[in-house]
Structure formats: structure tokens, C-alpha cells
Amino acid sequence: MKKATQLIHAGRGKKWTGSAVNPPVVRASTIVFDTMDELKHATAKRGERVPYYGRRGTATHFALQEAICELEGSAGCALYPCGAAAINAALLSVLKQGDHLLMVDTAYEPTRAICDKLLAGLGIETTYYDPLLGAEIASLIRPNTTAIFLESPGSLTMEIQDIPAIAAVAKDRGICLLLDNTWGTPLLLDAYGLGVDICIQSATKYIIGHSDAMLGIATANSRYWPQLREHSYLMGYCASADDAYLASRGLRTLKIRLEQHQTNALKVAHWLAQQEWVETVRHPALPDNPGHPLFLRDFSGSNGLFSFVLKQGDAKTMQAFIEGMAHFKMGFSWGGFESLIMPNLSIQKLRTASQWPYAGPLLRLHIGLEDPDDLIADLAAAYQRMQSLL
Numbered sequence: 001m002k003k004a005t006q007l008i009h010a011g012r013g014k015k016w017t018g019s020a021v022n023p024p025v026v027r028a029s030t031i032v033f034d035t036m037d038e039l040k041h042a043t044a045k046r047g048e049r050v051p052y053y054g055r056r057g058t059a060t061h062f063a064l065q066e067a068i069c070e071l072e073g074s075a076g077c078a079l080y081p082c083g084a085a086a087i088n089a090a091l092l093s094v095l096k097q098g099d100h101l102l103m104v105d106t107a108y109e110p111t112r113a114i115c116d117k118l119l120a121g122l123g124i125e126t127t128y129y130d131p132l133l134g135a136e137i138a139s140l141i142r143p144n145t146t147a148i149f150l151e152s153p154g155s156l157t158m159e160i161q162d163i164p165a166i167a168a169v170a171k172d173r174g175i176c177l178l179l180d181n182t183w184g185t186p187l188l189l190d191a192y193g194l195g196v197d198i199c200i201q202s203a204t205k206y207i208i209g210h211s212d213a214m215l216g217i218a219t220a221n222s223r224y225w226p227q228l229r230e231h232s233y234l235m236g237y238c239a240s241a242d243d244a245y246l247a248s249r250g251l252r253t254l255k256i257r258l259e260q261h262q263t264n265a266l267k268v269a270h271w272l273a274q275q276e277w278v279e280t281v282r283h284p285a286l287p288d289n290p291g292h293p294l295f296l297r298d299f300s301g302s303n304g305l306f307s308f309v310l311k312q313g314d315a316k317t318m319q320a321f322i323e324g325m326a327h328f329k330m331g332f333s334w335g336g337f338e339s340l341i342m343p344n345l346s347i348q349k350l351r352t353a354s355q356w357p358y359a360g361p362l363l364r365l366h367i368g369l370e371d372p373d374d375l376i377a378d379l380a381a382a383y384q385r386m387q388s389l390l
Helices: 005-009 036-044 059-072 083-094 108-123 136-141 163-173 226-234 239-249 254-273 292-298 315-324 374-386
Strands: 076-082 100-104 124-128 145-153 176-180 198-202 214-219 278-282 304-308 342-343 361-365
Touching: 005 059, 036 059, 059 076, 059 214, 076 083, 076 226, 083 108, 083 145, 083 176, 083 214, 100 254, 108 124, 124 136, 124 342, 136 163, 145 163, 163 176, 163 292, 214 226, 226 342, 239 278, 254 278, 254 374, 278 315, 304 342, 315 374
Parallel strands: 100 124, 100 145, 145 176, 176 198
Antiparallel strands: 076 214, 198 214, 278 304, 304 361, 342 361
């Protein structure tokens, strides 16, 4: 079955939807049982999408979990209140005191904070590694290395990692390989086909797609699913049935939304690459992006998120650039229908194992579903405001 067809039908079995098209929103804490046999059955099957207690999920959650597993080819899916919670739970499900973690240097900033503040306090050591290291990551492995964490493309700077090469190293040594696949989604990157053990997504982004709910997802292969499931439950993680419903609904249009985001973003990225005031454009689909050949090999397409670097600028000129936008709004997150812009004056402060080669400020864009010509005009006007201060 093609992905476009899977997106329409996954998680829509009659056991979840009844006679409706979509699964209903089932909100529950207590699940009641009529007989001891029913209680015993629910207890024995509580990790297998059987109603047991609200924190384990309802039919609304089970429908989404089934859909994600079908799309990814994973053994199981856990839901969380946000993407950061999914990252935290996944890491804590495989790490313990005295373990060593290899974390990609270009990780999402809250992921670094989890490592530096939470994991360090639990006696878990983190070593950051260059995202372009590939199979050479073997040189950083210690006897107590338990997990390797990937994020490809890298947050803000968009480096593409050699996932199969790192997966081969991890598998050979029995190390768990985790991937934040929020950018790729199940449509653009086949995480399990490339050797990943645990795949994480912020469903807040493209899966929900409308900037109106927060949800995290972590899935695992058959080896790691039992411990991910039980550790997440013991830590008290659960998600709202309403948010799970919005994620299921968002799945149905994910493919066509991603295709339009990709089309719009590439038009804006190519325009930016031609501007004399732009130092570089970091978009995985552009030939000069770090790891571009790996992108062509492993990804089936791109989306609306990328960055570009200005040749010059400071806090004052960045303020002039960003304030006064007609279409781009300044705000955290991405993946919705709207276009967003976020500035970063110093990437190097977020890096410890790799060197950022540019001195100018970086701007991260999420290209939404507006007409890209209007977005280009917005960026051109922003540069004119900035230029008046140079």
C-alpha cells in the first residue's frame, strides 16, 4: 500500500471508529469492568491497546498509535504531552546511572538541556559529537556507552547524518540508536529501514499541522518497545484524547501539506541563495548543504523548515529585519500552515563538538502555505529595513 493510501486508512479500523469515518474522542480516567474475567483480561493485555486505565489510553489514543506503527513499521507507539517529553522519556527508558550517551552536537536546544541538566544530575554522562562524523563515531564509544542519539537534519543548521553508517556501528556493539525524526516524519524518512531502534517525533509540528495542540510520539522496534512502554507509563506520561484526535486528523492531510510546504520552501530558498546579502542557505535539498548526498540517498523529499545566514548583522539590525513583517510571524515551534521566522545571533554557543563557520546571524524560516511570492516580497522588504541601518 502506498503511503498516501496508508495515511487515509491507518488507524481507522471499525474497532476504533465504529460506523463513523473518524475515531471518536473518548475521554476517560477510570475504566469499569463487569466481571473478574474482564478485569483479568484487561490487566494481562494493558500494554496491547486494551482499555485498562485512562493513563494507558482510550480508543482515541489506540487509533493514533496503530496508525503511527503502520506508517513507520514500528512495534509500538507511546504518546506524550509534548515532543520534549517524548525525548526525555525515550532517553530515560534506555539510560541509567553510570551510562554514557553520544548526543549529536546539532540537537534541538531542549535536548541539550535534558542532557546537561537532567541526565548529568542522574549520573549519566553525555559526549557531543560532530553530526558529519558517520562511521567514525566508533572512536567515541566507551565500554559504558549505552545509546547514540541522532537528529537529521540538525536543528537550525540542517546537517544530514549518515544514519545507516552510525546504525551499523551501534548494532555491532549492542547500543541503542535513537532518532528525532520530527523533520522527516514517517513520510520523508524510513527510520526503521535505516536501522534506528527508537524514533521520536514532536507531533505538535507537521502531524497536527495547525499550531493548535501539543503532542509527543516515541516508537520502538520489538527489542526496545517493552521497556519504552513500561518506563513511560511508570514516569506518568500520557496525552489528552483531544490532542490525540487532532493528530489522527492531521495525518490524513500530511502528505499533501508536506508537498506544498516543500514546493513553497524551495522557491523561497532558491531566491535567498541568489541574494548578495545572504552568506549561505542551509536547506537539505540544496547541493551545498552539508550531507546533501546523504539527503538524496535517504530522504524522499523535504518540507518547509530551513535556515539562512546573513553576511552581516547585529541585534539592532535583526530587530529591524524581523519587526514589521507582513506574513512571517516570530514564534517558537513550526510545522503549521503559517510562516514563521526566528533569529539566532550566535550558533557557536550551542555547539561544543563542531565549528560553525559563519560570523553573520542565522535566521530560521518555516515556510507555510501562503503564496511564496508574497513571502519573498516580505523578506525583500525586511532586508531593505535592515539595510537602512547598515
